[in-house]
Amino acid sequence: MRNCWFATPGIARPMSIRCWSSRWRRMPMASDRKLTAFFLGFAARHKWRFLLSVLAMPIYAYLVAEAPNVMRRAIDDGIMAGDRAATIRHSLVYLGCMVGGALGLVAQHWFMQSGGIRTLTHMREAVMRHILGLGRAEYDKRPLGVYVSRSTSDVEAIGETMTAGLTNLIADTLLIVFIFVNMVAIDRKLGLMTLVIVPVVVVVVDIFRRILRPLYDRIRTVNGTLTSQINEVLGMHGVIRSFHLQGAFNRLFREDNDEYRDTNIKAVSYDAAVFSILEGLSFVAIGGVLLYIAVRATGTEKALQLGAVVAFIQWLQMLFPPLKQMGARFAILQSALAAVSKLETVMQIPLPVDEGTKSPENLNLTVRDLTFAYNKEQPVLKNVALEVPAGKSLAVVGPTGSGKSTLIRLIVRQFDLNPGGGEILLGGTDLREILREDLRKKIVLIPQEPSIFEETVRYNISLDRPEVTMERIESICRKIRAHDFIQHLPHGYDTVIAGEGANLSMGQRQLIAMARALATDAQILIFDEATANIDTETERLIQEALDYVMATRTTILIAHRLSTIRDADQILVLNHGEIMERGTHDALMTRPGLYRRMYELQRHAIPDQ
Ligand SMILES: Nc1ncnc2c1ncn2[C@@H]1O[C@H](COP(=O)(O)OP(=O)(O)O)[C@@H](O)[C@H]1O
Ligand SMILES: [Mg+2]
Structure with missing residues (x-):
């Protein structure tokens, strides 16, 4: 950062280049x-x-x-x-x-x-x-x-x-x-004459400001571009190298970097010009005052005394810096x-707005007649109805874009229902009447890519809640079979997970997110495609964890891999926002419908399943 030229001498007020x-x-x-x-x-x-x-x-x-x-x-x-x-x-x-x-x-x-x-x-x-x-x-x-x-x-x-x-x-x-x-x-006359300096300084400063403004705007923009280019290169390093894009990126960067240099040099030159012009002006003003005093002294008017001359010069010197600024x-x-x-x-x-005040009596989840659109025209869900009794499990399957995630967002109230678009009830009470805080405590959503903090494993599971003791963490991790891999991390539960979980596999991150959810008192756990991004080996691990979850809590599973949901109490098949089929795995497999087609397609596509 460079200081602007208009820092007052004596009373230093450094300002960054950004000030322009x-x-x-x-x-x-x-x-x-x-x-x-x-x-x-x-x-x-x-x-x-x-x-x-x-x-x-x-x-x-x-x-x-x-x-x-x-x-x-x-x-x-x-x-x-x-x-x-x-x-x-x-x-x-x-x-x-x-x-x-x-x-x-x-x-x-x-x-x-x-x-x-x-x-x-x-x-x-x-x-x-x-x-x-x-x-x-x-x-x-x-x-x-x-x-x-x-x-x-x-x-x-x-x-x-x-x-x-x-x-x-x-x-x-x-x-x-x-x-x-x-x-x-x-000295009234001399004082009023000096007033002339004010408009001169203001005009000079203004002219240069008009020239400098677009220059510094440009410098800021190019600087922003450079920063984002560097960010992009760091973030996409792998892709850039594997597709041999280094040359292109170098060229782009050099062009912008050169422009940054040229604009900066231009701006600095104008800065220097205005600085010297104003310095010159202040000397000219002092010289002018001295000349005037000398001319007047030879005339008939009363001459200024020495002390007054000195004072005038001092005032003139004081006047310039604040005027410039x-x-x-x-x-x-x-x-x-x-x-x-x-x-x-x-x-x-x-x-x-948290209009809800009630607490649900039980955790039976009911969705009735649900029709929902993000924007008025296109409904994403049409007449969806379902029932998940407390402790049971529900799986929702369907092609991408069929509305699975939307259904879940509505159940956890990330979005509110459209007016007249049906209802969602928990223990017979409309979601909107339930205290939001209560809802959050009862239902936990585990997203496809769980958020992992750059903290220890222990913190990521407990999130610093005092009631989540180390014993509880370990017992949960044993039950969902996460304990083994955590034990093998360099510092066990105290290992710090690298940024965004980079030193853990997707499946391991899922397990930590599951442990985090199980460490709460939430009785309804919802998984949005927990098994989409993982290999078959990890899938087996997750499957065992899910079996435990399904046995102990109400579970709603959105599944990409149909093999993971065979044991669900109920399976819904969603297509274009509508429920096409519903039933258990065995029941659905007896019918020649979408589910059986999808299942068989997957079994052939992924031979090791
Ligand atoms: N925030 C949103 N705003 C508008 N449209 C959305 C939004 N989220 C999803 N959609 C649309 O809703 C439809 C269903 O999406 P989604 O529920 O994410 O499906 P799925 O999870 O089954 O892949 C898609 O057509 C998608 O484009
Ligand atoms: Mg989705």
């Missing part, structure tokens, strides 16, 4: 007031810190602008007048101004930052809580990256404003005002508003 790039998007005017309210809601808790910071600003600005004035008196009334006592007195006041100004500067930043950091913490917490509370349907609607950037970079952008942007903007404005008030008070400060504010509005969009995604 994203700051120039239009402010979301429409809901500014709402946004401010949203933001203030978080900031209000720390209002004392912000108030103290704002109170420190005029103190700082006043004292810093006053210092040249004190020096003027020390020179004119003390040194030039040969008054030693006055010189000492004014020098001490000067020292006081400087120390006081420095303390004011520290206070304004310290209080603003400590309030800002605390506000951000609350904001991040609120966003996280909201994201965690969102229903599955909302997750499906947006890419996950959106949530990531909301909770990280957007919050960060707001923080930058509160800490760097806002403090400096207010304090700098005050400083400029105080400097002009002082100048005009000493004004635009950048406003830009930071704008980007923060954009970030706040993005955060607010996330916060406005509705949380699922």
Whole structure:
């Protein structure tokens, strides 16, 4: 990260290169007031810190602008007048101004930052809580990256404003005002003439900003592309090598990398140009003031005293840095508003309403007359009816896209039923009337690719629930025959599983997910294609685990391999969202229907079954 050219000398405020790039998007005017309210809601808790910071600003600005004035008196009334006592007195006041100004500067930043950091913490917490509370349907609607950037970079952008942007903007404005008030008070004509500098600096800075803005936008975009290319290469390393795509990837990367370099060099050149022009301008201004004073001294008007000349030069030197930075400060504010509005969009995604309050009397599952469509036109399930008495097992089979996963999502209430689209009852109570928390405790879904945390095996099974003791974990793992392979891991149950379970086979991950589910009190376990991605050997392992599960809990199995469900109490055959056949394996095999056809097809396709 490189600092921007407009860091104030003396009062260093380093800002990253990003400060130019994203700051120039239009402010979301429409809901500014709402946004401010949203933001203030978080900031209000720390209002004392912000108030103290704002109170420190005029103190700082006043004292810093006053210092040249004190020096003027020390020179004119003390040194030039040969008054030693006055010189000492004014020098001490000067020292006081400087120390006081420095303390004011520290206070304004310290209080603003400590309030800002605390506000951000609350904001991040609120966003996280909201994201965690969102229903599955909302997750499906947006890419996950959106949530990531909301909770990280957007919050960060707001923080930058509160800490760097806002403090400096207010304090700098005050400083400029105080400097002009002082100048005009000493010499009205010269003070007003100096005002001309303001529009000149503003115009110069603005011209360059217009040139630099697209450049830095481009730099940011290309940088993003480079990052995602690197991510892609890391993630798809295997494919890239086996298909010999290295050359193509190298070429692509080189092109973007070159563009990144060229744009950066261009931007740096403009940066340097504007820096030197503004530096030059400040010297020209000082020279102009001296010239004017000299010309006036030869005329009839009263000449300026030496102390006043020195003070004017000091004020001019103080004036430039804050003037140069004004635009950048406003830009930071704008980007923060954009970030706040993005955060607010996330916060406005509705949380699922928990209208249920009841607890089911028993765990008999009934589905009646279920017709469901994700979007109005195309029903994914049509008139589905089924019954799973507590403790029994149900298997659902059918071609890809026949609606098996959808049926399960409805049973675990990841999605709600369409109005008038039938009903799902647990123990005779409609799912929607059951307390969601209760439902979660009673039904657990084990997805096809279970989520494994980069943690120990023990943690992955217990998920840190205190009631899940090591004895319980081991006893469950023995029952589902997972104990053997876990024992053979380098540290047994304390082995840390690599990212996304990379050091475990799919079947082993399934077994861990099963153990995790069995360690809960859930009495209904649902498996969505647990056996789809595994080899025959592992399938036998899983099969034994499933036998145990089926014997002890209510089980719903979606199965790809029909050999795994032979023992289910009931098998449903789903096709295009409709139940085509139902019965036990033996009963279904006696009929020349879809089930028997699928079963025989699989037996021939996979000879070792
Ligand atoms: N979130 C969704 N939004 C819209 N359509 C979906 C969604 N999920 C699945 N579908 C569609 O619903 C149908 C059934 O899908 P699914 O229940 O996943 O079938 P299966 O699990 O049997 O393969 C498919 O046509 C699929 O495209
Ligand atoms: Mg599916």
